[in-house]
Structures are given as C-alpha cells and as structure tokens.
Amino acid sequence: SAVISQKxxxxxxxxxxxxTIQCQVDSQVTMMFWYRQQPGQSLxxxxxxxxxxxxxxxxGFVIDKFPISRPNLTFSTLTVSNxxxxxxxxxxxxxxAGQNSYEQYFGPGTRLTVT
Amino acid sequence: xxxGEEDPQALSIQEGENATMNCSYKTSINNLQWYRQNSGRGxxxxxxxxxxxxxxxxxxxRVTLDTSKKSSSxxxxxxxxxxxxxxxxxxxxxxxxxxxxxxxxxxxx
Numbered sequence: 302s303a304v305i306s307q308k309x310x311x312x313x314x315x316x317x318x319x320x321t322i323q324c325q326v327d328s329q330v331t332m333m334f335w336y337r338q339q340p341g342q343s344l345x346x347x348x349x350x351x352x353x354x355x356x357x358x359x360x361g362f363v364i365d366k367f368p369i370s371r372p373n374l375t376f377s378t379l380t381v382s383n384x385x386x387x388x389x390x391x392x393x394x395x396x397x398a399g400q401n402s403y404e405q406y407f408g409p410g411t412r413l414t415v416t
Numbered sequence: 417x418x419x420g421e422e423d424p425q426a427l428s429i430q431e432g433e434n435a436t437m438n439c440s441y442k443t444s445i446n447n448l449q450w451y452r453q454n455s456g457r458g459x460x461x462x463x464x465x466x467x468x469x470x471x472x473x474x475x476x477x478r479v480t481l482d483t484s485k486k487s488s489s490x491x492x493x494x495x496x497x498x499x500x501x502x503x504x505x506x507x508x509x510x511x512x513x514x515x516x517x518x519x520x521x522x523x524x525x
C-alpha cells in the first residue's frame with residue numbers, strides 16, 4: 302500500500318493566478334498520476350507524472366496550463382496556471398504501489414476554488 | 417484504458433437496508449475494482465476482483481463479477497449513515513484507471 306499526502310488541502314485563489322499542489326508518497330513508486338474532479342463529475346485523468354522526463358498529458362490538457370514536476374520517486378507537483386473559475390475542482394494525486402499490483406491509491410485531494 | 421459505468425446514478429436507502437449498485441463494461445478485463453469517495457475527499461480502494469473470480473467478500477461488502485455479461489455488482493449489507501458516499505468501479509488492463517460517473521449512495525438514519 303501507499304500513504305499519500307497533498308498540500309494544500311484546499312485553497313481559494315483569484316482569477317489569473319497560479320497554484321502549485323504538492324504530492325508526497327511514503328514509498329518510492331514508479332507510476333504517479335494527477336486527476337481532476339470537477340463539481341458533480343467523475344474523475345478525469347490529467348496526466349501521468351514521469352520521473353526524469355516530461356509528463357504525459359491526456360487529451361484536453363496541456364503542459365502550459367498544468368505543468369508537472371516529478372523530481373524523484375516519492376514527490377510530484379501539479380501547477381494550475383492562469384486560473385479561471387472553470388478550474389475550480391478537486392485535484393487528486395494517485396499512485397500505483399507494489400509489484401504486479403493493479404491497486405491504485407489516492408491522496409486526500411486538494412479542493413481549489415477560483416473566484 | 418476503458419471506463420466502467422455505474423448504475424444507478426443515485427440511490428437512497430434507510431439505515432440497515434442493503435444497497436446494491438452495478439457496473440457494466442465493454443471489453444475483456446483482467447480485474448475490476450470498486451472505490452468509495454466521501455464528499456470532497458479522495459478515493460478509497462474498497463475491493464479488487466480478478467476475472468477468474470466470481471464473488472468476493474470484505475466485511476459488509478460483497479462483489480460479484482459476471483464476465484459473460486461484462487458486469488459487476490457491489491452489495492453493501494446492513495448499511496450505515498457512514499456509507500453515504502459515491503461509489504466507482506474501474507476496469508483496466510493497465511494503469512492508470514479511468515472512472516465512470518459513479519453511484520451516489522445516501523443512507524438515511
């Protein structure tokens with residue numbers, strides 16, 4: 302298993318600003334992901350955070366808007382840039398832990414409100 | 417990645433009753449997982465059932481899998497108010513998982 306923490310847990314930000322969300326895992330993991338959950342919606346995968354290389358983004362998400370860093374196997378950041386009210390969501394970090402495991406673990410989420 | 421679809425979208429029951437929610441998917445799978453999300457929180461992994469299993473239990477949870485019908489069900493017995501949450505299924509032959517819209521369960525005390 303894996304224990305994941307995220308910072309901040311919530312924030313209220315002004316339009317046009319940027320927020321960086323941190324994800325810390327208690328063990329080294331190969332695969333780490335960022336998800337977004339807009340109000341009343343399901344989770345949507347933003348990108349796969351790759352250690353030592355650029356993140357792999359899903360359709361509809363771009364690096365300029367959601368830059369991601371993955372400096373090592375236990376830590377990643379997601380930045381939400383030039384925010385607008387449409388970016389108000391819960392952002393979740395997720396990892397796959399354990400060899401030959403399909404179990405995915407999720408952080409507690411960061412609730413972002415953009416005014 | 418493929419998406420499981422949960423049914424019903426919303427379910428409201430009295431405390432002590434059983435809650436059943438279903439998941440359908442479209443192609444062959446290696447496993448299927450159920451997750452719970454309490455309001456505004458991250459997902460919690462509940463149970464994983466492999467394609468060669470037909471039923472699995474964990475506490476008050478019972479999951480069934482019918483690969484011929486490409487469907488799974490999650491049964492919560494003797495529900496409690498604390499079971500109020502959204503429940504998601506996910507299938508994938510590889511990571512990352514892709515989620516459907518979930519079933520919103522409300523357990524009324």
